[in-house]
Amino acid sequence: MRMLNLTVNGRVHDVPVDDNELLLDVLRTKVGCTSVREGCGVGACGACTVLVDGRSVSSCLALAVRHDGAEIVTADGLPGDDAVVEAFVECGAMQCGYCIPGFVLMTHELLAENPQPDAEQIAAHLEGNICRCGTYPEICAAVTSAAARGARL
Amino acid sequence: MTETALREGGEEPAVGARWQRAAARGKVRGTTKYVADLPVPPCAQVAVYRSTRPHARILAVDVTQAAALPGVQAVVTGQDLFALLGERLLTGPAFADQPALAYDRVRYVGEPVAAVLARDLATARAAVDLIAVEYEDLEPVYDVETALKGEFFVHDVLRPSSVFGDLSHLRGKRDTNVCYEYNLRTGDVDAVPTDGVTTVSGEFWSPPVAHVPIELPCTTAWVEDDRLEILTTTQTPSYVRQAVADLLDLPLNKVRVRTSVLGGSFGSKMYDRLEPLAAALAWSQQTAVRLVATREEAFLLTTRHGAGVTSSMSADADGNIVAATADVAYDTGAFADVGPRITAKSGMVAAGPYRVENAWIRSRCIYTNKPSAGPFRGFGVPQVTWSHESLVDELARELGEDPAEFRRRHLLREGDEAPMGTVMHSADFVGCLDAVTDEIGWTTPYEKGEGRWRRGRGVAVGMKAVLTPTIANAVIQLNQDGSATLMISTVDMGQGSDTIMPQIVAEVLHLDEGSVRVVAADTDTTPYDTITAGSRSTYHTGNAVRAAAEKMRDKLVDLAAQRLGVAASDCKVTSGGVMSTTAQETVSISDLMHGHFGARGTTLTAEANFTTSWQPYDHETGRSRQVTEHWFAGAVAVEILVDTMTGRVKVEQLAVAGDVGRAINPTLVEQQLTGAAIMGIGHALFDELVFDQGQIVNGTLLDYQLPSVRDVPAKLTAHVIESAHRTGPFGAKGVGETGILAIAPAIANAVRDAVGVRITRLPLSPERVLEAMTEAGVS
Numbered sequence: 043m044r045m046l047n048l049t050v051n052g053r054v055h056d057v058p059v060d061d062n063e064l065l066l067d068v069l070r071t072k073v074g075c076t077s078v079r080e081g082c083g084v085g086a087c088g089a090c091t092v093l094v095d096g097r098s099v100s101s102c103l104a105l106a107v108r109h110d111g112a113e114i115v116t117a118d119g120l121p122g123d124d125a126v127v128e129a130f131v132e133c134g135a136m137q138c139g140y141c142i143p144g145f146v147l148m149t150h151e152l153l154a155e156n157p158q159p160d161a162e163q164i165a166a167h168l169e170g171n172i173c174r175c176g177t178y179p180e181i182c183a184a185v186t187s188a189a190a191r192g193a194r195l
Numbered sequence: 196m197t198e199t200a201l202r203e204g205g206e207e208p209a210v211g212a213r214w215q216r217a218a219a220r221g222k223v224r225g226t227t228k229y230v231a232d233l234p235v236p237p238c239a240q241v242a243v244y245r246s247t248r249p250h251a252r253i254l255a256v257d258v259t260q261a262a263a264l265p266g267v268q269a270v271v272t273g274q275d276l277f278a279l280l281g282e283r284l285l286t287g288p289a290f291a292d293q294p295a296l297a298y299d300r301v302r303y304v305g306e307p308v309a310a311v312l313a314r315d316l317a318t319a320r321a322a323v324d325l326i327a328v329e330y331e332d333l334e335p336v337y338d339v340e341t342a343l344k345g346e347f348f349v350h351d352v353l354r355p356s357s358v359f360g361d362l363s364h365l366r367g368k369r370d371t372n373v374c375y376e377y378n379l380r381t382g383d384v385d386a387v388p389t390d391g392v393t394t395v396s397g398e399f400w401s402p403p404v405a406h407v408p409i410e411l412p413c414t415t416a417w418v419e420d421d422r423l424e425i426l427t428t429t430q431t432p433s434y435v436r437q438a439v440a441d442l443l444d445l446p447l448n449k450v451r452v453r454t455s456v457l458g459g460s461f462g463s464k465m466y467d468r469l470e471p472l473a474a475a476l477a478w479s480q481q482t483a484v485r486l487v488a489t490r491e492e493a494f495l496l497t498t499r500h501g502a503g504v505t506s507s508m509s510a511d512a513d514g515n516i517v518a519a520t521a522d523v524a525y526d527t528g529a530f531a532d533v534g535p536r537i538t539a540k541s542g543m544v545a546a547g548p549y550r551v552e553n554a555w556i557r558s559r560c561i562y563t564n565k566p567s568a569g570p571f572r573g574f575g576v577p578q579v580t581w582s583h584e585s586l587v588d589e590l591a592r593e594l595g596e597d598p599a600e601f602r603r604r605h606l607l608r609e610g611d612e613a614p615m616g617t618v619m620h621s622a623d624f625v626g627c628l629d630a631v632t633d634e635i636g637w638t639t640p641y642e643k644g645e646g647r648w649r650r651g652r653g654v655a656v657g658m659k660a661v662l663t664p665t666i667a668n669a670v671i672q673l674n675q676d677g678s679a680t681l682m683i684s685t686v687d688m689g690q691g692s693d694t695i696m697p698q699i700v701a702e703v704l705h706l707d708e709g710s711v712r713v714v715a716a717d718t719d720t721t722p723y724d725t726i727t728a729g730s731r732s733t734y735h736t737g738n739a740v741r742a743a744a745e746k747m748r749d750k751l752v753d754l755a756a757q758r759l760g761v762a763a764s765d766c767k768v769t770s771g772g773v774m775s776t777t778a779q780e781t782v783s784i785s786d787l788m789h790g791h792f793g794a795r796g797t798t799l800t801a802e803a804n805f806t807t808s809w810q811p812y813d814h815e816t817g818r819s820r821q822v823t824e825h826w827f828a829g830a831v832a833v834e835i836l837v838d839t840m841t842g843r844v845k846v847e848q849l850a851v852a853g854d855v856g857r858a859i860n861p862t863l864v865e866q867q868l869t870g871a872a873i874m875g876i877g878h879a880l881f882d883e884l885v886f887d888q889g890q891i892v893n894g895t896l897l898d899y900q901l902p903s904v905r906d907v908p909a910k911l912t913a914h915v916i917e918s919a920h921r922t923g924p925f926g927a928k929g930v931g932e933t934g935i936l937a938i939a940p941a942i943a944n945a946v947r948d949a950v951g952v953r954i955t956r957l958p959l960s961p962e963r964v965l966e967a968m969t970e971a972g973v974s
């Protein structure tokens with residue numbers, strides 16, 4: 043056990059963790075961010091996506107201890123009027139909803155790098171995230187709509 | 196699509212409106228709580244030792260080392276549970292053939308044999324590695340061909356469960372791997388004159404595939420006084436309560452099953468999954484336990500039946516379809532699960548949605564030593580649709596007819612009797628076919644191309660019966676402030692029941708969007724509902740909800756009539772409250788209830804039941820005048836490109852149509868159709884569980900391919916067809932499965948069109964397409 047310092051959605055947390063604990067489990071059970079979810083455990087679905095210092099990370103593959111001092115953003119910590127969230131809601135970009143927070147964070151990462159992505163760039167950025175409900179058309183529409191709103195974190 | 200007219204007073208109707216999905220914002224931000232996110236008591240974490248043999252007798256299970264590991268609270272074997280529960284340990288919806296833990300014999304690689312309860316998962320898993328099992332191998336049955344030879348048997352004796360009464364005649368049957376057989380005999384296929392008859396035939400194969408909802412199965416069970424509480428990812432809470440009560444021999448009111456919205460399911464989270472084991476562990480150890488399947492374990496919990504269909508279709512000289520035959524074999528794996536129902540429900544439509552006078556169908560459910568197959572969106576029908584829609588296409592081509600036009604001539608219409616003897620109503624196959632062929636411009640000429648990429652178009656039609664008979668109940672609690680709480684045991688897994696059931700209530704009671712909330716299924720409070728599956732909820736639970744809302748409306752009208760001193764017939768519910776024409780007065784719901792009860796915060800309840808019945812099919816002929824309560828009708832048209840260098844198929848355009856009777860919420864209907872289509876593209880092009888000696892070899896998401904954003908056609912459209920059902924709520928029927936039925940054959944028919952080869956085995960992987968082209972000498 044050692045103490046880990048994480049800033050999650052702007053709040054500082056000092057949490058005791060084991061060396062082999064995953065960031066996914068620490069965020070879910072010790073910080074309480076249940077928007078971060080396990081879908082595969084092998085980095086192949088994107089349900090566990092978080093932003094670490096602005097970059098998307100599959101938290102199911104990340105050892106928590108490697109992220110001491112990191113600034114982490116999870117979907118539940120986005121501001122109430124977040125443009126990406128608004129765009130997803132308005133475009134009906136959810137069915138069961140389980141995968142969606144991961145897509146929301148991927149969208150933030152994409153728009154930070156490329157504020158006006160075209161369809162190909164959107165697909166290239168989201169292709170590692172799986173939505174088994176097949177909400178892809180609405181998700182892509184939501185990304186375009188968020189870009190038009192000028193999403194900013 | 197019909198646009199709904201405004202009601203009197205300019206009020207927007209609720210039914211037919213595009214209400215935003217319930218909890219939309221919570222789902223996007225991730226604040227919606229799924230089962231694994233909800234608070235539970237401190238729990239022992241459970242890891243499961245799974246069989247390493249496909250078929251073997253268990254000689255000994257040594258748990259000494261595992262039990263001695265610090266942090267381990269208990270190690271429980273199948274023998275331990277059998278000693279406690281006896282044959283009650285065997286559960287299952289059709290056959291009581293699944294032990295929560297294997298006790299005498301294992302029947303597939305991955306079958307649970309022992310469970311470790313520990314303070315944390317890492318300890319539990321480490322202890323599992325210390326368990327040693329001694330096996331005596333038995334002859335394995337890996338496929339249906341071996342199973343049908345009847346030399347070795349997966350189960351010694353058939354054990355129908357008490358759930359479906361019509362299977363009881365199979366009790367005690369020995370020396371067979373066929374746990375169910377459905378036969379359809381209509382007309383006489385052998386008596387059809389062969390003169391001028393054109394017959395096409397084929398051997399079709401759909402491989403087993405995995406559901407892979409992104410949410411993993413999770414079950415927590417604990418003992419509270421003398422009751423067992425279960426919080427679990429299930430689409431069948433009422434079933435689970437009964438199954439667990441039977442397992443532990445408890446009265447129903449001592450078992451509480453709760454769930455939450457599910458992160459997808461598609462048939463994977465129903466009947467007996469983690470729940471019997473969790474219940475048996477919690478009860479036997481009198482402690483709280485938590486089981487979460489890893490993705491790899493989830494692959495073992497259930498699959499879609501691999502199915503082979505040997506079939507033919509014949510047309511006479513005038514181009515009338517005169518005969519259809521199909522011999523269908525469903526590989527159900529080690530446990531029947533609901534396979535017998537799938538076998539019958541799919542067998543009866545294996546001749547397709549056509550007017551066919553002579554049909555011979557045999558559909559069998561067959562045990563093998565593989566993980567159990569169960570329900571998967573479409574309930575076995577996509578596998579037979581793969582056969583009949585490939586055949587009818589080939590038959591049209593043989594006859595030199597346009598495949599869409601040929602279908603159109605023969606499709607069942609309102610009032611026609613389908614081959615299994617039931618008369619069609621509210622199943623607009625022609626409307627669906629017209630919508631999709633219009634959308635892709637079927638009759639406009641196109642270039643197939645001569646270079647590397649060849650273009651082709653394909654069409655297919657799907658037909659499925661809704662699960663019948665079933666039972667639904669609804670309780671509405673109207674609150675004094677005019678908001679309402681709806682208690683149903685329907686589980687929202689993404690299909691949208693938490694949105695459309697409130698729309699039905701709001702339509703009847705003239706309530707606003709957002710004013711009706713659905714309570715998460717909880718067998719302590721929400722009433723019995725057969726299952727949330729088979730696209731049945733909109734119609735069945737929808738009817739119960741509508742009836743309950745109508746009773747509530749009548750109560751409000753009575754209260755208003757009393758208060759205003761007018762006749763009840765003079766009062767009606769409007770958006771402002773209850774209005775009396777004579778008294779020229781409208782009383783709001785909140786005033787009405789406050790006046791009646793004399794207090795704020797009071798509630799008024801109304802409840803209703805909706806039960807459907809059927810005429811069981813004749814065991815000899817498979818025919819019934821009413822085999823189902825209603826039908827699903829759908830059609831798909833595609834335009835594709837085939838890369839002749841690599842064999843890769845690219846779906847450029849896909850149009851999918853479904854007859855939903857009436858769309859309660861058109862947006863959600865469209866999403867169900869396109870979502871199913873995208874899943875269906877996976878089934879058509881790459882989805883496949885690969886087995887080697889009964890063992891899954893691609894059971895992780897690194898190896899198992901699922902459709903991604905890359906697989907979505909450049910143009911994808913959903914077409915909502917509404918031929919109202921005479922007894923549907925506002926004419927409505929469900930739609931969850933309609934979109935997936937015909938996707939694979941539509942794509943294969945387009946491949947046939949583009950490069951001239953007929954492929955009968957799914958998926959249409961690049962290797963398979965290339966191989967077929969090479970064999971046919973197509974360059």
Ligand code: FES
Pocket residue numbers: 079080081082083084085086087088089090091100101102103
């Ligand atoms: S759970 Fe991390 S990528 Fe799937």
Ligand code: FES
Pocket residue numbers: 136137138139140141142172173174175176177409458459689
């Ligand atoms: S909305 Fe269900 S997995 Fe994406």
